[in-house]
Amino acid sequence: MNSSTPNLHRVLCIGGGPAGLYFALLMKARHPALDITVVERNRPFDTFGWGVVLSDQTLDNLAAADPETAKLIGGEFHHWDDIQVFFKGRQVRSGGHGFCGIGRKRLLNILQERCLALGVKLVFETDVTDDQALAAQYNADLVIASDGLNSRIRQRYADVFDPDIDLRQCRFVWLGTHQTFDAFTFAFEETEHGWFQAHAYQFDNDTSTFIVETPEEVWKAHGLDKMEQPEAIAFCEKMFAKYLGGNPLISNATHLRGSANWIRFPRVICKNWTHRIDVNGRKVPVVLMGDAAHTAHFSIGSGTKLALEDAIDLANEFGTGHAIDEVLTAYEARRSVEVLKIQNAARNSTEWFENVDRYTGMEIEQFAYSLLTRSQRISHENLRLRDATWLNGYEQWLAGGKPLPPMLMPLTVRGLTLKNRIVVSPMATYSAVDGVPQDFLLVHLGARALGGAGMVFVEMTSPTPEGRITPGCTGLYNDEQQAAFKRIVDFVHTQSTAKIAMQLGHSGPKGSTQVGWEGSDEPLPQGNWPLLSASALPYGEQNQTPAQMTRADMDLMRDQFVASAKRAAEAGFDWLELHCAHGYLLSSFLSPLTNLRTDEYGGSLENRLRYPLEVFRAMRAAWPQERPMSVRISAHDWAPGGNTADDAVEMARTFKEAGADFIDVSSGQTTRAAKPVYGRMYQTPFADRIRNEVGISTIAVGAITDADQANSIIAAGRADLCALARPHLADPAWTLHETAKLQNRDVDWPKQYLSGRDQMYREIAKQQQLAAAMAAGQRPAAEESH
Numbered sequence: 001m002n003s004s005t006p007n008l009h010r011v012l013c014i015g016g017g018p019a020g021l022y023f024a025l026l027m028k029a030r031h032p033a034l035d036i037t038v039v040e041r042n043r044p045f046d047t048f049g050w051g052v053v054l055s056d057q058t059l060d061n062l063a064a065a066d067p068e069t070a071k072l073i074g075g076e077f078h079h080w081d082d083i084q085v086f087f088k089g090r091q092v093r094s095g096g097h098g099f100c101g102i103g104r105k106r107l108l109n110i111l112q113e114r115c116l117a118l119g120v121k122l123v124f125e126t127d128v129t130d131d132q133a134l135a136a137q138y139n140a141d142l143v144i145a146s147d148g149l150n151s152r153i154r155q156r157y158a159d160v161f162d163p164d165i166d167l168r169q170c171r172f173v174w175l176g177t178h179q180t181f182d183a184f185t186f187a188f189e190e191t192e193h194g195w196f197q198a199h200a201y202q203f204d205n206d207t208s209t210f211i212v213e214t215p216e217e218v219w220k221a222h223g224l225d226k227m228e229q230p231e232a233i234a235f236c237e238k239m240f241a242k243y244l245g246g247n248p249l250i251s252n253a254t255h256l257r258g259s260a261n262w263i264r265f266p267r268v269i270c271k272n273w274t275h276r277i278d279v280n281g282r283k284v285p286v287v288l289m290g291d292a293a294h295t296a297h298f299s300i301g302s303g304t305k306l307a308l309e310d311a312i313d314l315a316n317e318f319g320t321g322h323a324i325d326e327v328l329t330a331y332e333a334r335r336s337v338e339v340l341k342i343q344n345a346a347r348n349s350t351e352w353f354e355n356v357d358r359y360t361g362m363e364i365e366q367f368a369y370s371l372l373t374r375s376q377r378i379s380h381e382n383l384r385l386r387d388a389t390w391l392n393g394y395e396q397w398l399a400g401g402k403p404l405p406p407m408l409m410p411l412t413v414r415g416l417t418l419k420n421r422i423v424v425s426p427m428a429t430y431s432a433v434d435g436v437p438q439d440f441l442l443v444h445l446g447a448r449a450l451g452g453a454g455m456v457f458v459e460m461t462s463p464t465p466e467g468r469i470t471p472g473c474t475g476l477y478n479d480e481q482q483a484a485f486k487r488i489v490d491f492v493h494t495q496s497t498a499k500i501a502m503q504l505g506h507s508g509p510k511g512s513t514q515v516g517w518e519g520s521d522e523p524l525p526q527g528n529w530p531l532l533s534a535s536a537l538p539y540g541e542q543n544q545t546p547a548q549m550t551r552a553d554m555d556l557m558r559d560q561f562v563a564s565a566k567r568a569a570e571a572g573f574d575w576l577e578l579h580c581a582h583g584y585l586l587s588s589f590l591s592p593l594t595n596l597r598t599d600e601y602g603g604s605l606e607n608r609l610r611y612p613l614e615v616f617r618a619m620r621a622a623w624p625q626e627r628p629m630s631v632r633i634s635a636h637d638w639a640p641g642g643n644t645a646d647d648a649v650e651m652a653r654t655f656k657e658a659g660a661d662f663i664d665v666s667s668g669q670t671t672r673a674a675k676p677v678y679g680r681m682y683q684t685p686f687a688d689r690i691r692n693e694v695g696i697s698t699i700a701v702g703a704i705t706d707a708d709q710a711n712s713i714i715a716a717g718r719a720d721l722c723a724l725a726r727p728h729l730a731d732p733a734w735t736l737h738e739t740a741k742l743q744n745r746d747v748d749w750p751k752q753y754l755s756g757r758d759q760m761y762r763e764i765a766k767q768q769q770l771a772a773a774m775a776a777g778q779r780p781a782a783e784e785s786h
Contacts, residue, residue: 006323009035012140014128014153016040018304019290020146021111023311026066028118030319036120037138041127044112050176050210050252051203052107053184053301056098058308065312072110076102078202082183085368086243088360092368096386099184099301101203107304131156131286135279142324143277143286146307149266151292161288162271168297169354171224171262172213175233178206179247186371187243188356194218195356198240199299210249211298212236213353219262229261265350268295269343273332285328287314294339296346299353300375306342310335344679345375351685358692362717365397370716376681380406380711398715406714407707407722408739408746411454413661413697415626416574418454418721419497420747421714422735425701425723426457426503426577428473430515435468435475437484446491448728449498450750452735456498457723458485460505460579463564464557466529467506467585470515476504476564476571486571493572497748502568503632504561504619505579508588509533509546532557534588534595534602534611540672548597557585558615565619569627576623578616581634582669586612590633590651591670593642605647609654620659630662630699631655635686638667638674645686649693656696663690664699664723681709688718699723707738740764 013020077100145153290307352374395403531546635648665687683702700719
């Protein structure tokens with residue numbers, strides 16, 4: 001790659017960490033005429049870390065970018081495949097993870113030596129306090145701000161870079177030891193004040209990194225905030241002595257005193273990565289790189305990875321020969337997305353370690369699985385690729401006998417047993433007439449009951465005519481509706497092995513609107529009916545203002561919910577859910593954004609819960625005791641001043657005390673101001689927290705799209721059921737088809753479809769064999785190429 005670099009002659013890298021050094025050597029190797037200087041405040045052999053970890057994938061990226069440097073680094077690596085978890089006196093070990101460790105000092109020295117060999121100028125022991133003056137001194141055409149976590153350049157131009165820095169909840173100290181570990185080791189130890197964890201890995205022949213981490217409150221409770229360094233190290237040595245083999249723990253941050261050794265991880269996100277400064281009358285770009293631009297928690301080992309891949313990306317982009325502005329725009333656009341993906345995974349990982357206590361009720365088997373999949377980037381089938389023997393053993397342990405895909409394990413709640421953990425989520429079809437379900441709903445729900453799911457949910461159904469969302473929504477307030485629902489229930493019970501659930505809810509301020517494909521949440525052009533809500537607040541500017549419920553309204557509505565619950569029981573429904581989410585009537589009481597009442601039903605969360613709990617208790621009393629009952633909540637309003645995950649935990653705890661068996665954990669849709677952070681399984685962390693903090697079963701819902709995700713959620717104990725909506729709209733037999741992809745037959749097909757089942761399994765097996773052969777570089781056999 002020797003493409004020209006228009007208007008680029010002199011490059012200045014401020015900061016001699018991995019990002020600055022690697023970018024400098026890549027650019028010099030590809031464009032030898034460039035004048036490149038790296039300025040670093042420390043001496044060449046100073047470093048204040050121990051080892052760094054890179055995955056096999058990152059090594060492949062390095063090899064593609066510069067084979068010679070990759071070879072030098074690879075020759076110094078200590079490689080391991082296993083992860084070992086120690087917890088409550090037991091241990092679990094799994095393989096196939098593919099990591100490499102190298103001393104941070106050695107990595108930097110290799111990069112420094114490679115820079116010098118290529119002709120990059122390295123300037124050490126120069127503390128840069130004025131980047132503009134230094135850029136003018138070197139007459140730079142490009143400045144790389146690779147000055148690390150505490151970047152002065154990022155701080156100086158904060159109004160442009162717009163950094164968001166979040167100090168996380170745990171304290172950690174970065175130590176070393178001459179105890180060697182043959183696996184990446186996680187060790188958990190409980191004290192009278194809480195849990196500590198160690199992250200340990202070997203990075204050369206006789207040295208390992210040993211990071212000790214604990215929540216801030218536990219750190220303070222032990223007085224570590226007041227201990228000098230030797231005393232704190234002795235404390236850690238005593239706690240983790242069983243893993244150290246008599247070797248001491250060592251600090252190389254001797255320049256720090258006392259509690260300064262223990263830091264809180266700062267998560268850094270910058271809205272913008274480039275800025276222009278004046279250099280000798282020219283506007284010269286300054287580009288953030290590495291920790292100056294972003295950080296990712298050490299628990300997924302990605303800080304150095306991100307820095308090196310930043311350098312690769314920008315160097316590659318310069319190889320296109322485009323003008324500098326185009327290069328920098330493309331770099332920032334692409335890398336910011338890739339970094340965000342890593343940061344999202346790192347956030348999940350960080351929160352797992354911040355809340356270890358949440359998972360300590362688990363046996364080590366599930367605790368270790370939860371740890372391994374904490375970032376949600378490693379899935380169930382990915383673990384099978386890494387270590388099939390271990391995962392098979394875990395599936396057998398989880399199922400208590402024959403190993404099963406976790407989503408196919410049965411579940412018993414009260415007197416009801418579901419054949420598996422997949423639920424067809426409630427989905428509005430807007431196909432009722434005067435609240436009466438028509439044949440479409442019979443076919444819709446019947447097809448999905450035949451499609452393999454353990455249970456199908458009816459769409460939100462109103463206890464009153466005015467509680468419907470649209471004129472096409474279902475109701476359960478008269479005999480005709482009850483009879484129509486009984487017809488559907490009877491079909492599900494006689495023609496399938498699925499169960500069927502009723503979800504009751506009142507639309508509140510979101511009622512009297514158009515059907516979804518005409519104008520979701522928008523009011524009817526004519527024929528609107530009066531609305532009720534916790535407060536007289538419209539859902540949107542075009543929506544009508546609801547009346548604030550009086551106590552008489554509440555009494556009547558409670559009784560109408562109870563009457564509908566009784567009708568649902570008489571119709572034969574197996575499960576009942578109360579909808580308290582998404583801005584509907586009961587949700588309008590729960591959210592502080594929609595409940596502005598000044599009486600005993602407004603203000604504190606305890607008050608806001610009062611009426612929904614009253615309705616739930618009355619329904620629970622009327623609903624058969626042997627049948628389960630759940631509550632759907634919005635676990636986060638995704639809007640300033642709204643409910644957060646902390647509030648959701650309290651809601652769940654209160655509903656549990658009132659007799660709820662499950663919490664169906666959704667989020668948002670309570671206000672038009674909501675700005676959810678979407679992504680794969682983005683609501684599952686809320687279900688995880690509620691399940692494992694409150695001790696109540698949960699249903700995970702939201703952007704769950706395949707069996708791999710469902711299996712991971714169930715296996716990790718993040719939820720007990722997985723509800724899927726859109727995938728079931730596209731494929732009524734989603735469960736059957738996803739199980740076929742796993743080549744597993746522990747799922748019952750309707751006998752009428754057995755010949756289709758057998759053909760599907762054969763065809764999928766052929767496709768998988770062909771894909772495996774292609775991946776292995778083999779030419780497929782003639783009979784497989786048709």
